[in-house]
Amino acid sequence: MPSAVQTAPGPTAPAADEPPPRADRARRWAALGGGGLTALVLCLAGLLARTYPFGPVTRNIVDLGQQYLPYHAYWRGFLLGDTDGDLFVNWSSGFGSNFLGDVGTYLSSPFDLLVVLFPADRVELALYVVTVAKITAAGAAMAALLLTLRRGPWPVAAVLGAAYALSGWTFNYGATVPMWLDGLLALPLLCLVGEWARGARRPVLGPLVVALAWLSNFYTAYMATLGAAVFLAVRLLTADEGARRRLAGLLRASRAVLIGIGLAAPLVTVVFFATRVADPTPPTEFAAAAWTDVLARLLPATSSVATPALYIGTAALALALTLPFHAAVPRRERAVWTGAIVLVALSLQWEPTHLLWHAGASPNGIPYRQTFVLCGLLVLAAWLSAARGLPRLPALAGGGALLAVVALAARHSVDVDRWTFPVLGAAAALAVLAAGCAALATRRTASRAGRTESRPQRTAGRALPVLAVALLAVAQAGEAAVSGARIEREQLSKVSWAPRLGPWHDEVARAVARADDWPRRRTEPGETPGGNDVLITGGQGADYYSSLTSRVYSETLAALGFGSYAKGRHPVTLDNPVADALFSVGARVRSTPTAPVREDTLPEAEVTTVERAVPPLVTVRPGPERGLRYGGSAFANQELLLGAPVYAPLAGPRLTSTGRGAATLTGTCPAGSEVWFWAPDLTGTAVLDGRPPVGFDGKPPSVRAPMQALGAVPPSGAVRVTVSAEKALALPAVPVACLVRGRLDAAVHRLTATGATAVHVDGHVLTARLPRGSTGTAVIAAPRITGWRCAAGDAAPAPAARYLGLLAVPLGDGADSVRCVFRPPGLRLGGAVGATALLALAVVWWRHRRGSPGRRQEFTGRAPEPRSAGIGEG
Incomplete structure (x- = not known):
């Protein structure tokens, strides 16, 4: 930029040199400016999109509404002591899940602690503030890194820091997956760690x-660590240092990374071990995106989850593209930085390196999650070009030509929005004006050397650099705001979303609070308009959506007729009396929407509560699981786990095809029994004669439809079910069975009579008192996830047994109590590694x-005061 604010060209000082106070002040101003501009543009983008909290439209798309919002609501309650579980076990969702694993996945960022500052009915606002805080911190950290990399005009560093934080990756991915934003912040911080290691500072x-x-x-953080390794390699290759000093810097950086990861091991190992037993998603084969679409993602207002979101702003991109042609930058520096960026870009498109970026497993969903690293490298390149002042005309022409080639090649991409090229043109025009002002300022500086000027002339000369930076900031901010708004609107039109929290959630929460009687029984909040909302409304439900959803849980519920989303990782509630008896759900909240659920209104519903007698949380079965296995019928599986036949099979069943995707199933059942239909892969409807149609939304392998009731069997006993499918009709061998309530009531009475007389749950410890001399197996209505250790009576604790997917304790010759304790797998190993790293x-x-002793202090960055031999010192 203009020479009035630039530093003199030349090699940077060695990293080990102590930066002067002026450089420290510049970094602070850059960080404040970058963070402030980032926060301002984020809010402006939300205002333009009319999304919450600046408008009525929901932001809760896909996982933001189904995972992060519920988890943050629960996290707030947990931190304030208002939950049933503790740090190890979450009893509210998943019928009992490994909470520490979920904390390490979704909630372990220090920013997430901000939720306690907001009331319970403002958790959406809390999550938005957490999101903005993370992105703002990333912009500030990058701005500080730029001035650490090389001195230059701090306002330009602030604008480029905001360009990094407001990249396409942030708007398209990070803003709706807040846990990934910690990686956005980690990249510049880890690069700073590399710089400290090079200079033997802050060990x-x-x-x-x-x-x-x-x-x-x-x-x-793993991806950011790889990105910081690329940064460090470039810095070592471009430094004017001997091989010995480079090797020492590399070793110090490696030591910092190894110790740091070791310190994080107590949480990382818990997540790692939980991942090993999580429900596996179907394998994904990586397919590289078309280069036309990759280039399109460098442009503003482009949106897709199938291509890398590389947008950093037209002005920042143009500056980065001038680096290979910038004569003021040493040739080796230009070559190494350009080569590193090209190699990283190619690594996004090659399967072996794609797997390396993603720790060996190609992810389901967004395949280019590491894109923020390339965005950061592009911003670093832009700074290296801008820090030495405005590039000369040949460099500007070269960068402009490359930008034109990118725009030309991308013009037919499906990712291009109707706003893309108008916004690109406006931003480019402002960038050209900024470059013109900077060029005039440089010329004035050169022409007035050796001569005096009047005050108006000096004022005009000083105004030009300020105007250049202002135009650059307006170009970057305006373009990013429009891009963010367009991406938000595009996402709402293309992907699933959940409405904002509203009266529906409030009514359910009040109903749950009135009926709650944990742990004597569970209270199921039922279906709400979001996903995993049991974490918001309270209760103890089946709904559970996590990357760590255990395989045993999802498979058990699938076998019992529960529905699920996300390829099995999001089991949902099943409103079925047998399932409620199996899991001790004694109170169930049901909701009937009073108006269509819309993206721009608060959801409302009529809420009712149904209570029924159910067995206690701990029941006693006559023998072990040995020989018992689930089969292909959900009805038979429920009876197997219950230990009693409660369904009457459809007598004389006959399936008749009535056309493409349609069929009629006829037979007879006991009069007054309830007809239940189970077809997990069906997308369509099932109708019992004389009853309203019931919809099924199965979409294998992503979505399994739950079994549903179709109505009561008429006095004649005749059953006629008409099935209509949107696609090819696929039914299980036994799609219909009739529930006889008298049989179910008898089974519940028997299990209650022989089950626990009292159950106590204290966080991750469960104890139950049984009838004296109980034999067989105590079965606890919770999934048998890895980490439980149990004992009957005075026996020594041992890994818990498994009874058809549930937690079980063999009672031996007889016992009158059981005790189970959960410890997250990997915690002990992680603690040992963490203690070693701390040492x-x-x-x-x-x-x-x-x-x-004479170096700068570790945490303040200030040199210690020299000791003086004054009075009293010997």
Whole structure:
């Protein structure tokens, strides 16, 4: 940019040199400016899109509404002591799940603690503030990194820091998957750790920063660590240092990373072990995106989850593209940085490196989650070009030509929005004006050397650099705001969404509070307009959506006729009396919407509560699981787990095809019994004669439809079910059975009589008192996830047994109590690794204190005061 604010060209000072106070001030101003501009543009984008909290439209698309909002609501309640579980076990969702694993996946960022500052009915606002805070911090951190990399005009560093934080990756991916935003912040911080290691500075703070990044979200921290490794490699290759000094810097950086990851191990290992037993999603084969679409994603207002979101702003991209032609930048620096960026871009498109970026497993859903690393490298390249002042005309022409080629090649991409090229043109025009002002300022500076000027002339000369930066900021901010707004609107039109929290949730929460009687029985909040909303409304339901949903849980519920989304990782409630008896659901809340659920209104519903007698949470079965296995019928599986036949099979069944995708199933059942229909893969309707149609939304392999009641059997006993499918009709061998309530009531009475007389749950510890001399197997209505250890009576604790997917305890010759304790798998190993890393960090700190008494202080960055031999000092 203009010479009035630029530093003199030349090699940067060695990283080990102590930066002067002026440089520290510039970094602080850049961080404040970058963070402030980022927050302002984020809010402006929401205002343009009319999304909450700046408008009535929901932001809760896909996982933001189904995972992050419910988890943050529960996190707030947990931190304030208002939940049934503790840090190890969440009893509210999934009938009992590994909460520490979910904390490490979704909630371990320090920013997530902000939820406690908001009331319970403002959790959406809390999550928005958390999201903005993370993105703002990323912009500030990148701005500070740029001035650490090379001195230059801090306002330009602030604008480029905001360009990184407001990349296409942020708007298209990160803003709706808040846990990934910790990786966005981690990248510049880990690059700073690399710089400290090169200069033998902050050997204690460096590992702590690494640990914080990996604790906040180890998944994107892993990607950020790879990106920081690329950054460090480039810095080592371009530094005017000897091989020995480079190797020492590399070793110090490696030490910081290893100790930092070790410090994070207690949480990382828990998530790792939980992932190993999670329900596996179908394998995904990586298919590289067309290069036309990849280039299109460099442009504003483009949106897709199938291509890398590379947008960083037209002005920032143009500056980055001038780097290969910028004569003021040393040739080796230009070559190495350009080569590194090209190689990283190619690595996004090659399957082996794609797998490397994603820790060996191609992800389901968004395949280019590592794109923020390439966005960061492009911004670093833009800074290296801008920090030395405005590039000369040949460099500007070269960068402009490359930008024109990108726009030309991308013009027919399906990812291009109708706003893309108008916004691109406006931003380019403002960038050209900014470059013109900077060029005039440089010329004035050169022409007035050696001569005096009047005050108006000096004022005009000083105004030009300010105007250049202002135009650059307006171009970047306006373009990013429009891009963010367009991406938000596009996402709402293309993907699933949940409405905002409203009266529906409030009514259900009040009904749950009135009926709650945990742990004597469960209270199921039923279906609400979002997903996993049991974490919002309270209760103890089946609904559970997590990357760590255990395989045993999803398979057990699938066998029993429950529905699910997300390829099995999101089991949902099943409003079925037998299922309620199996899981001790004694109170069930049912909701009937009073108006269509819309994206721009608060959902409302009429709420009722149904209570029924159910067995206790702990029941006693006559023998072990040995020989018992689920079969292909959900009705038979429910009876197997219940231990009694409660369904009457359809007598004389006859299936008649009545056309493409349509069929009629006829037979007879006991009069007054309830007809239940189960077809998990059906997309269509099933109708019992004389009853309203019942919809099924199965979409294999992503969605399984739950079994549903069709109505009561008429006095004649005749059953006629008409099935209509949108696609090819696929029914299980036994799609219909009739529930006889008298049989179910008898089974419930028997299990209650022999079951626990009292159940107590204290976080991750469950105890139950049984009738004296109970034999057989105590079955606890909770999934047998890895980590439970149980004992009957005075026996020694041992890994819990399994009874058809549920937690079980063999009673031996007889016992009158059981006790189960849950410890997340991997916690002990992680604790040992963490303790070792902490010891290593202490050794590093001790050696640093002994060997470097004159260096800057570790955490303040200030040099210690020299001791003076004054009075009283010997």
